[in-house]
Amino acid sequence: MRDVAERAGVGMMTVSRVLNNTAHVREETRDRVYRALEELQYRPNHLARALRGARSYSIGVILPDLHDPFFSNCAHAINSVAKQHSYSVLITTTNEGADTELEEARELVGRQVDGLVVIPACNGRSHLNDQEFARTPMICVDRPVLHSRLDRILVDNRKGAIAAVEHLLQHGHKRISFIGMSKHIYTIEARLAGYKKAMKAANLQTETFLAGEDEEATLGYLKSLRTRRDSPTAIFACSGLVSRHTLHALAILGTSIPDQVAFIGFDDFDLADIMRPAITVVRQPVQRLGQMAADLLFKRLDKPNAAPQKITLPVELILRGSCGCHFA
Amino acid sequence: MRDVAERAGVGMMTVSRVLNNTAHVREETRDRVYRALEELQYRPNHLARALRGARSYSIGVILPDLHDPFFSNCAHAINSVAKQHSYSVLITTTNEGADTELEEARELVGRQVDGLVVIPACNGRSHLNDQEFARTPMICVDRPVLHSRLDRILVDNRKGAIAAVEHLLQHGHKRISFIGMSKHIYTIEARLAGYKKAMKAANLQTETFLAGEDEEATLGYLKSLRTRRDSPTAIFACSGLVSRHTLHALAILGTSIPDQVAFIGFDDFDLADIMRPAITVVRQPVQRLGQMAADLLFKRLDKPNAAPQKITLPVELILRGSCGCHFA
DNA sequence: AGCGTTCGTTTAAACGTTTGCTCAGCGGGA
DNA sequence: TCCCGCTGAGCAAACGTTTAAACGAACGCT
Numbered sequence: 001m002r003d004v005a006e007r008a009g010v011g012m013m014t015v016s017r018v019l020n021n022t023a024h025v026r027e028e029t030r031d032r033v034y035r036a037l038e039e040l041q042y043r044p045n046h047l048a049r050a051l052r053g054a055r056s057y058s059i060g061v062i063l064p065d066l067h068d069p070f071f072s073n074c075a076h077a078i079n080s081v082a083k084q085h086s087y088s089v090l091i092t093t094t095n096e097g098a099d100t101e102l103e104e105a106r107e108l109v110g111r112q113v114d115g116l117v118v119i120p121a122c123n124g125r126s127h128l129n130d131q132e133f134a135r136t137p138m139i140c141v142d143r144p145v146l147h148s149r150l151d152r153i154l155v156d157n158r159k160g161a162i163a164a165v166e167h168l169l170q171h172g173h174k175r176i177s178f179i180g181m182s183k184h185i186y187t188i189e190a191r192l193a194g195y196k197k198a199m200k201a202a203n204l205q206t207e208t209f210l211a212g213e214d215e216e217a218t219l220g221y222l223k224s225l226r227t228r229r230d231s232p233t234a235i236f237a238c239s240g241l242v243s244r245h246t247l248h249a250l251a252i253l254g255t256s257i258p259d260q261v262a263f264i265g266f267d268d269f270d271l272a273d274i275m276r277p278a279i280t281v282v283r284q285p286v287q288r289l290g291q292m293a294a295d296l297l298f299k300r301l302d303k304p305n306a307a308p309q310k311i312t313l314p315v316e317l318i319l320r321g322s323c324g325c326h327f328a
Numbered sequence: 329m330r331d332v333a334e335r336a337g338v339g340m341m342t343v344s345r346v347l348n349n350t351a352h353v354r355e356e357t358r359d360r361v362y363r364a365l366e367e368l369q370y371r372p373n374h375l376a377r378a379l380r381g382a383r384s385y386s387i388g389v390i391l392p393d394l395h396d397p398f399f400s401n402c403a404h405a406i407n408s409v410a411k412q413h414s415y416s417v418l419i420t421t422t423n424e425g426a427d428t429e430l431e432e433a434r435e436l437v438g439r440q441v442d443g444l445v446v447i448p449a450c451n452g453r454s455h456l457n458d459q460e461f462a463r464t465p466m467i468c469v470d471r472p473v474l475h476s477r478l479d480r481i482l483v484d485n486r487k488g489a490i491a492a493v494e495h496l497l498q499h500g501h502k503r504i505s506f507i508g509m510s511k512h513i514y515t516i517e518a519r520l521a522g523y524k525k526a527m528k529a530a531n532l533q534t535e536t537f538l539a540g541e542d543e544e545a546t547l548g549y550l551k552s553l554r555t556r557r558d559s560p561t562a563i564f565a566c567s568g569l570v571s572r573h574t575l576h577a578l579a580i581l582g583t584s585i586p587d588q589v590a591f592i593g594f595d596d597f598d599l600a601d602i603m604r605p606a607i608t609v610v611r612q613p614v615q616r617l618g619q620m621a622a623d624l625l626f627k628r629l630d631k632p633n634a635a636p637q638k639i640t641l642p643v644e645l646i647l648r649g650s651c652g653c654h655f656a
Numbered sequence: 657a658g659c660g661t662t663c664g665t666t667t668a669a670a671c672g673t674t675t676g677c678t679c680a681g682c683g684g685g686a
Numbered sequence: 687t688c689c690c691g692c693t694g695a696g697c698a699a700a701c702g703t704t705t706a707a708a709c710g711a712a713c714g715c716t
Contacts, residue, residue: 001702011666016704024664041460046439047384048702051375051671058418058439065404072400076393079421088439090386091419093407110374111386111416132369244598251602269598270572274579276604329672339696344674352694376672379701 001042008036019044050112058088059297060108063119064096070240070267070286071119074141077290078117085298087114096183098122109136115297120145120186137300141293143186144310151300153293153311157187157266160282160315161194161236164264167280167317168234169202171324173262176204177232179212179221179242188238191266195236207232212242219249225261226253233261234323240267247279263322277321285313329370336364347372378440386416387625388436391447392424398568398595398614399447402469405618406445413626415442424511426450437464443625448473448514465628469621471514479628481621481639485515485594488610488643489522489564492592495608495645496562497530499652501590504532505560507540507549507570516566519594523564535560540570547577553589554581561589562651568595575607591650605649613641 005012010029017025018033025033036042050056061078063071075091082089090113092104101121105128108116115137120126128138129148140152168176178195181188192208199206211217225231237243243265250257257263257277265272268283296309319325333340338357345353346361353361364370378384387410394400403419410417418441420432429449433456436444443465448454456466457476468480496504506523509516520536527534539545553559565571571593578585585591585605593600596611624637647653 012703013667013705014665017665020704024662026664029664043434043438045379045702046435047375047379048671049704051373051379051673052702052704053671054704056375066394066400066407067404069397069400072394072397072403075400075419076395076421079394079419083420088418088420088435090416091403091407092411092416093404106371107374107416110371112373112375247599248602271575271597271599271603274576275599275602340673341675341697342695345695348674352692354694357694373672376701377674379703380672380674381701382674 001044004033004036004040004042007040008032055114056112057086058090058111058113059294060090060092060105060111060113060116061118062092062094062101062104062108062116064121065093066091068241069269070284073286074119074290074293077287078294081291081294081298094121096121096185098125098127102127105133109133115139115301117141117293117297119143137297137304139293139297139300141289149308151296151309153289153296153309153313155187155284155289155313156315157190158194158197160266160284160317161191162198163315163317164236164266164280164282165195165198167319167323168236168262168264169198169204171234171262173234174204175207175230175232176234176236177225178206178208178236178238179218179246180208180210180238181213181242182211183213191238212238212245215245215248218242218245219252222246222249222253222255226255234258235261235263237263237265240265240269243267243269243279243281247275257322258324262324264317268318273320275322280320280323280325281318283316283318285315289313329372332361332364332368332370335368336360383442384440385414386418386439386441387622388418388420388433388439388441388444389446390420390422390429390432390436390444392449393421394419396569397597398612401614402447402618402621405615406622409619409622409626422449424449424513426453426455430455433461437461443467443629445469445621445625447471465625465632467621467625467628469617477636479624479637481617481624481637481641483515483612483617483641484643485518486522486525488594488612488645489519490526491643491645492564492594492608492610493523493526495647495651496564496590496592497526497532499562499586499590501562502532503535503558503560504562504564505553506534506536506564506566507546507574508536508538508566509541509570510539511541519566540566540573543573543576546570546573547580550574550577550581550583554583562586563589563591565591565593568593568597571595571597571607571609575603585650586652590652592645596646601648603650608648608651608653609646611644611646613643617641 001012001015005015014025015033018030059082061075063075066072079089090108094101094104098121117139118128119141120128120143126145129145138150140150142154144152144154165176178192180192196206209221237246255261264280266282268281272279272281329340329343333343342353343361346358389403389406391399407417418436422429422432426449445467446456447469448456448471454473457473466478468478472480493504506520508520524534537549565574583589592608594610596609600607600609
């Protein structure tokens with residue numbers, strides 16, 4: 001910048017003013033500076049700007065991983081919004097670990113991000129609510145941090161699960177199995193609660209298998225069903241990942257859907273509609289979730305003291321063939 | 329930091345020395361500093377460190393989008409490696425636009441990233457080779473920047489395509505259609521070249537439809553096949569996205585695979601193995617691609633002047649049912 | 657003629673670190 | 687005895703930018 005100032009025959013401040021388009025620079029001076037900037041191929045150093053100024057024009061995103069389409073699509077939406085605001089995005093992953101989450105949050109705050117969009121790793125025991133992060137605007141996505149005053153935007157897991165189970169009940173199923181995960185994750189437990197509630201309302205017994213993220217174990221469970229008298233006639237899978245594992249296992253076993261066992265999964269996925277049968281799912285508004293989360297963060301950056309928002313988006317039961325529905 | 333120094337009764341330099349674990353600090357002093365750090369909940373400012381020091385301990389990743397599993401899985405792998413090196417990752421997307429790519433690269437360099445991992449958006453006309461970026465170590469992934477001295481790690485698109493086509497030929501197909509994309513993308517064109525070469529070697533005519541990323545258009549093309557005498561008996565889809573669109577369209581049309589038309593797609597995808605029929609694909613080592621790219625970058629950071637590496641990873645034809653193969 | 661305003665620009669300081677140098681103390685070899 | 691080298695620690699400057707204050711000039715007003 002010093003070179004530019006010298007070449008344009010002005011002080012560094014004037015250069016800074018020209019760059020930031022702030023007032024009080026004569027037309028002619030401005031032109032001279034522009035020319036110097038061009039000639040010297042000047043590129044501002046965002047780090048220095050961030051160090052001096054109040055903002056870094058970057059946000060951090062913390063999520064379990066980029067492998068699961070749900071998370072990566074969410075990240076994509078956040079990225080898009082950030083780009084519109086001319087913000088950069090730092091992305092880190094927790095692999096569902098609360099400790100990692102804390103470390104990553106510290107790292108990002110250390111890098112002076114202006115705000116954080118987080119898919120919290122841990123069910124309630126998160127450190128994100130600590131005093132330490134009080135000064136960093138933070139939006140929780142998909143899962144809350146309990147007892148916190150943080151903005152959050154969730155999905156109606158409970159209602160989605162209830163809708164799925166009730167639909168299976170309408171098809172006449174009495175024994176519906178819930179395939180969950182061994183880890184404690186808020187969304188999964190909310191879906192489990194919905195499942196239980198719907199079953200109870202129908203006066204039916206519940207059956208849960210909670211290691212759906214382990215394909216081997218899932219296969220074992222499904223295999224064991226074949227020799228049982230009271231084997232479930234329908235399955236509700238708690239997530240996209242678990243759906244894939246379950247469907248994979250069912251395919252290996254040659255179990256026919258929906259004749260031998262009906263199937264509904266939480267979270268829609270690519271090609272679900274062209275499988276034979278097509279897979280009935282509870283669809284979450286992933287794109288909107290990420291987009292609204294980012295919007296919320298930028299609003300929060302604008303008004304740090306506004307009341308925290310707690311938004312819950314509706315989900316949609318997408319009827320296809322695997323639940324037993326027939327289409328012309 | 330000043331507060332910490334004061335509390336520990338030392339100078340700021342000593343604090344800095346303790347933090348960086350550099351030599352010449354007495355045990356007892358070190359302890360005092362540690363205690364002060366703890367008590368004041370000191371968190372270093374990475375921006376300031378980066379501004380003064382030679383490194384920012386962050387890298388930038390530029391890719392088309394986070395929507396396609398190929399890219400997001402790649403990003404995930406890069407992230408993992410970066411985490412092992414205690415580096416942060418800035419991720420930006422180009423949406424396949426060369427202009428956006430240039431802007432994003434400038435933004436990241438402005439943020440003083442130590443290096444860049446790029447999936448170049450544009451076929452040859454990239455600006456990444458410009459003098460402007462000469463000082464930033466850069467790794468090209470999946471696609472090269474032509475005539476550049478940049479490190480790059482690609483996949484053997486040509487051989488993969490040839491293997492797929494030759495396999496279809498072995499099944500007795502004579503009329504094999506290539507479904508490509510309307511955009512010019514290096515990988516797609518390499519696959520197209522492989523397809524053409526294999527067809528020519530067998531003395532067969534080629535047929536290409538190049539708007540596979542437009543589902544509507546793909547549907548139209550496939551529909552038009554039904555009334556043709558010389559309709560292709562096999563389809564080779566050029567990418568994961570195009571595969572999904574093509575399979576979707578075929579499902580809508582009720583075309584049976586592989587009886588009416590055999591199918592092979594480039595890029596493996598979730599559930600391809602449990603569809604009916606299971607989908608034969610050319611599988612790319614996505615995970616390894618991202619991981620090796622990041623490894624390469626960190627090596628490059630170590631030795632900026634080593635000779636540029638040009639790596640090509642092999643791909644694998646995964647035989648499932650859609651090509652016409654039968655399994656017990 | 658004096659004075660407050662506004663415009664255009666400069667100068668000085670600050671942001672939170674690290675680098676380079678200085679300096680004091682202390683022990684060992686010539 | 688003198689000088690050198692090593693250890694432990696402090697001081698000042700620098701990184702590239704922005705903020706705050708200051709400054710001179712031109713202007714209109716009383």
